[in-house]
Amino acid sequence: MTEITRLSLENEMDIVVAHKRMVNVAHFFSLPDSTQTTVATAVAEVCRVIVDKTDKGLLTIYVKKDHGKYSLGGQVTWPADIVVRESEEGLRYVQLLVPEFHLEQKYAPVITVCIGIPRSLRVTDKMVNEAMEHFQSVKPATPYEKLKLRTADLHWQAGEQEEERRCSRLLDEKKSEFISIASHELKTPLTSIVAFTKLALQTGAAGDPAKTQRYIEKIDSQVNKLHILIGQLLDLSTIESGKMNYQMQEWGWNGYLQDLIPLLEHLVPSHRLFWQPCITEVRVRMDGLRMEQVLTNLVGNAAKYSNADTQIDIDCSCDADNLTIRVRDEGIGISEENMSRIFDKYFRDEAVADKYSGFGTGLYISSDIIREHKGTIRAEKNESVGSAFYFTLPRIKAGGPVA
Structure with a gap:
């Protein structure tokens, strides 16, 4: 079904506009004058029935194609709490005028009236598209139509402005929340660094190198955490400005991951990290x-949301086109409602935000980053416990170009 034009039904003036609009559409497809009058009268009568009951009706004039045959019709919809019956006098008259009449009240209430377009008129899909473009651009013919269109534009603009204000308020709230979280998150490792530094100085002065070494290791851990947090803030700003730079090179995945594993193990010393090469x-x-x-990020999250001494798996698989890497944990998992939102900027699960x-x-x-590498990334819940993240990278095929 192709929509040609639509009209809101608010008062009796709209019945006149509906009749005229249907005549014009029927005329565009060169239907005989008698057919134009018949289908326009049927549509106008349906509109009259609805206007008598509500000012929230809507008429859609359309063309449909079924087994190569085109038909012209109108659909009138209205709020679900308004009851309309086929036995009403106006609708009984409509059923005598057109060969196709249908009323649906059970779900979305709608009345459809339709009449076939003779094959001899040689209607084509191109002609239907031309009609759609024509009636979308046609100017109002009467002062009432001009006023109606202007009122609709004002309502639309008001709605757009309200939506902009709503989005602006939401963004401001998110920014304020983010600044608060960022301040807290950055302050936590700084506080720890200051405390452990004082302890290291004290134990160093007291000649206790073992304790000093432990405090230095804790300082190093907090410095790494602070480095990651600051890096995320800088990367976020770089991504939003579109200035993230990439130094693309050819790598063998097994060799790359083998060199990276010691760093990842240092990142999550409380967990068992198991990796499987291709x-x-x-x-x-x-x-x-x-x-x-x-x-x-993926391994750090896996450790954050799972208990100490549980396992984190990194493995891979590949097909002719892509390498797929999986990072799997045994943690708290991801709820169904959050599955589609976890890659959104600033998203944090409210149920666990205070704890993690x-x-x-x-x-x-x-x-x-994965998108810029022309790959994909997704998350899945494990069948038993935890979650798994998958991302793909296009593989360089043997004998193919490097770039």
């Missing part, structure tokens, strides 16, 4: 530092 070496073109960032720290930017940044 059966054969797979070559990909990527920015090694940015891909390290993706894996750091973070900006809500790591997965957003990771998804942007």
